[in-house]
Structures are given as structure tokens and as C-alpha cells.
Amino acid sequence: MSSSVIDFIATEARFGARNYEPIGVVLSRGEGVWVWDTEGNRYLDCLSAYSAVSQGHCHPKILAAMVEQARRLTLTSRAFHNDQLALFYEEIAALTGSHKVLPMNSGAEAVESAIKSVRKWGYEVKGVPDGQAEIIVCANNFHGRTLAIVGFSTDPETRAHFGPFAPGFKIIPFGDAAALEQAITPNTVAFLVEPIQGEAGVIIPPAGYFTKVRQLCTANNVMLVLDEIQTGLGRTGKLLAEQHEGIEADVTLLGKALSGGFYPVSAVLSNNDVLGTLRPGQHGSTFGGNPLACAVARAALRVLVEEGMVENAARQGARFLEGLKDIRANTIREVRGRGLMLAVELHPEAGRARRYCEALQSKGILAKDTHEQTIRIAPPLVITSDQVDWALERLASTLTQDFS
Numbered sequence: 141m142s143s144s145v146i147d148f149i150a151t152e153a154r155f156g157a158r159n160y161e162p163i164g165v166v167l168s169r170g171e172g173v174w175v176w177d178t179e180g181n182r183y184l185d186c187l188s189a190y191s192a193v194s195q196g197h198c199h200p201k202i203l204a205a206m207v208e209q210a211r212r213l214t215l216t217s218r219a220f221h222n223d224q225l226a227l228f229y230e231e232i233a234a235l236t237g238s239h240k241v242l243p244m245n246s247g248a249e250a251v252e253s254a255i256k257s258v259r260k261w262g263y264e265v266k267g268v269p270d271g272q273a274e275i276i277v278c279a280n281n282f283h284g285r286t287l288a289i290v291g292f293s294t295d296p297e298t299r300a301h302f303g304p305f306a307p308g309f310k311i312i313p314f315g316d317a318a319a320l321e322q323a324i325t326p327n328t329v330a331f332l333v334e335p336i337q338g339e340a341g342v343i344i345p346p347a348g349y350f351t352k353v354r355q356l357c358t359a360n361n362v363m364l365v366l367d368e369i370q371t372g373l374g375r376t377g378k379l380l381a382e383q384h385e386g387i388e389a390d391v392t393l394l395g396k397a398l399s400g401g402f403y404p405v406s407a408v409l410s411n412n413d414v415l416g417t418l419r420p421g422q423h424g425s426t427f428g429g430n431p432l433a434c435a436v437a438r439a440a441l442r443v444l445v446e447e448g449m450v451e452n453a454a455r456q457g458a459r460f461l462e463g464l465k466d467i468r469a470n471t472i473r474e475v476r477g478r479g480l481m482l483a484v485e486l487h488p489e490a491g492r493a494r495r496y497c498e499a500l501q502s503k504g505i506l507a508k509d510t511h512e513q514t515i516r517i518a519p520p521l522v523i524t525s526d527q528v529d530w531a532l533e534r535l536a537s538t539l540t541q542d543f544s
């Protein structure tokens with residue numbers, strides 16, 4: 141490593157809160173599926189900023205929309221109208237079949253906004269006694285890092301010493317419809333769940349789970365809130381992961397790829413009822429729905445559709461999964477995936493996934509471990525067959541090494 145690389149890393153460590161433990165690479169440029177470090181080494185990005193860069197790094201059309209809008213108008217606050225918000229609403233509603241949209245910035249803010257909205261719906265529409273609303277969530281969930289959200293996490297690291305936490309959440313196992321049925325009470329306003337648990341290690345529920353969940357929520361007048369911040373916008377090979385079971389959520393949360401990685405943009409999408417309960421002054425965000433965010437998101441959605449990225453995710457995801465399944469290595473415990481949301485879970489004896497990610501880095505692939513034993517693989521949705529095969533060769537030679 142040159143001294144400049146050591147400098148960036150050491151300086152971060154000296155001044156920064158150490159709430160991350162990054163792989164030892166300092167990136168300075170990106171284009172499509174590739175990123176380059178400060179020394180000019182090229183890597184295939186198999187994390188895509190946790191799926192925020194689905195459209196590929198620095199997509200030229202999103203970049204052009206961003207620069208054009210930044211020259212014209214960036215922020216008005218919602219105290220005034222702007223000429224991008226209505227177009228963003230219209231386009232995202234048409235694309236996702238939603239009736240109402242609430243624009244926010246980070247994913248966690250979209251989750252918090254959904255929690256507030258379904259509670260309000262519970263009191264004002266469903267008739268739950270004030271202060272009694274319950275929201276059901278799943279064990280091993282990941283919905284962000286704000287206080288209400290970490291309060292219903294089951295990961296000790298996420299929660300420890302951050303309390304006291306907000307009440308009103310009930311935790312059930314993921315993928316277990318009978319547990320949902322048992323947990324619902326007359327005060328249940330919503331079931332908040334990821335279609336596929338991403339941070340937990342790409343955990344795919346049993347077939348038929350969401351069909352049953354949809355039925356239970358409808359039968360009990362409970363809002364089904366799908367956190368599609370990671371699974372949405374093509375990642376799993378469909379525009380929304382809910383489409384794999386042909387269901388429709390009452391509330392859908394989007395973020396990450398909603399801006400193609402240029403800018404934090406998130407949104408709560410809902411039927412008329414849930415977001416319809418919000419009145420002026422009851423919720424807001426200085427940056428939410430600003431013209432720059434709207435212009436970026438409109439371009440990010442447009443290229444996703446126009447350039448066939450959703451279909452490509454399905455096609456290349458199937459190729460990638462097949463290729464991973466063909467790797468004969470006794471380090472591998474299980475390979476999972478849907479679309480380009482993939483994971484390789486290692487046997488405990490194989491050593492930490494982190495070591496494999498570091499070995500992959502030396503071969504030109506950036507991937508991220510999660511939960512000690514799992515390597516997650518989520519390249520930009522613009523990846524080609526040749527690039528998938530290139531990655532598979534390097535994964536195969538790395539996974540047959542022994543780092544225990």
C-alpha cells in the first residue's frame with residue numbers, strides 16, 4: 141500500500157466515530173459495475189452500496205438529470221411547491237400502482253414515517269384506543285438505525301445501551317404465518333416485514349408465506365407494510381419483490397436505488413387510507429421531496445425501466461445462482477438468492493466470511509460479509525453475462541481456499 145492509502149484509512153480512524161469496520165480499500169472512482177481505488181486498481185462492486193447503486197455507478201443519465209436540476213433549483217422546502225415533485229409522484233405512482241406517496245430521505249426515515257402513519261390510521265380509521273396500537277415485526281429484521289427501529293431489533297449489537305426504547309412492537313419469527321395469526325390482536329395496526337431479509341443474510345421465506353400473510357392482514361384489517369428498501373426496484377428480478385407471490389402491500393417502503401446512489405431519496409407508498417390520515421403540520425422533512433431529489437429519482441426510475449435492468453437482474457441472477465451452486469467447495473454450507481440478491485453461507489469451520497471478502501478484494505471483487513459466516517453478493521443490475529462468469533471464476537478459486 142502506498143502512503144496515501146494508509147493516510148486515508150488512518151485519518152478516518154483517528155477522527156471518525158468507529159461505527160464501521162471497512163475493508164481496506166480506498167475508492168475514488170466508479171463506472172457501471174466497476175470501482176477503482178486511489179492506486180488505480182479496478183474492482184467489480186458486488187455490494188452496490190447495499191443495493192443503492194443498482195443502476196451502476198455514476199449512471200450518465202442520472203448524472204445529467206442531477207447536474208441539470210442542480211443548476212436550476214435544489215431546495216425549496218415543502219413550504220412552497222416545486223415543479224419536480226408532482227412529476228415524481230405521478231411517475232412513481234404509475235410505476236408501482238400506488239395511490240399516495242410521502243417523500244423522505246433515508247430508508248430509516250421512510251420506516252419511521254410508515255410507523256407513524258399506520259399508528260395514526262389505526263386510531264383514526266380502525267378505531268384502536270389511543271396509545272394502544274401494536275405493530276408486529278420479525279426476528280432478525282433490519283429496518284434502519286433510528287431509535288424506534290433499533291428498539292425492535294433482535295440483534296444485541298444493534299440495541300445494546302441505546303435504550304430506553306419505544307413500546308408497541310411485537311416480535312415473531314420470520315417466515316411463520318401461524319405465528320402472525322397468533323400475534324394479531326384487535327389493537328394490531330400493521331405487520332412490518334422485509335420480503336427477503338437482507339442484512340440477516342438474504343433469508344428467503346417459504347413459498348406461499350406472503351400469500352398467507354396477505355390473507356391474514358386482510359381478514360384482520362391489519363396494514364401489510366413491506367420494507368422493499370433493499371429488495372425493491374429490480375433487485376430480486378421483479379420491480380417489487382411482492383410480485384414474486386402476486387400480492388400487493390398496503391404500504392411499500394422504497395429507498396436506496398430510488399436515487400441510483402446519487403443522493404438519499406426514500407418514499408412511503410400507500411393506499412389512500414394510510415397516508416390519507418396525515419394533515420398539514422403533522423409530519424415533515426426539510427429535504428424530503430426537494431426538486432433535486434425528485435429529478436434524480438425520476439431519472440433513476442426511468443433508466444431502470446428503459447434499460448431493462450429488472451429483466452437483466454432476473455436473467456443474470458439466475459446465471460449467478462446456478463454458477464454459485466456449481467462451485468464444489470467444502471467451505472460452502474448454502475447458496476441462496478433471488479435475482480441479483482445473492483449470498484454464500486460458509487460452514488462455521490471455514491473461518492470468518494470477512495477473510496474471504498479480503499481474499500476476493502485481492503482478486504478484484506468487492507463483497508461484504510454479514511453475520512460472520514455469510515458473503516453477500518449484490519452487483520449492480522447492469523452486470524453482463526461475461527462479468528458474471530468473471531466473478532464466478534474468482535469466487536470459485538477463493539471459496540476453495542481454506543482460511544480456518
Ligand SMILES: *Cc1c(COP(=O)(O)O)cnc(C)c1O
Nearest residue numbers: 246247248282283284367369370
Ligand atoms: C438499508 C435498509 C434500511 C435503512 O436505510 P437507510 O437509508 O440506511 O436508513 C431499511 N430497511 C432495509 C430493508 C434496508 O436494507
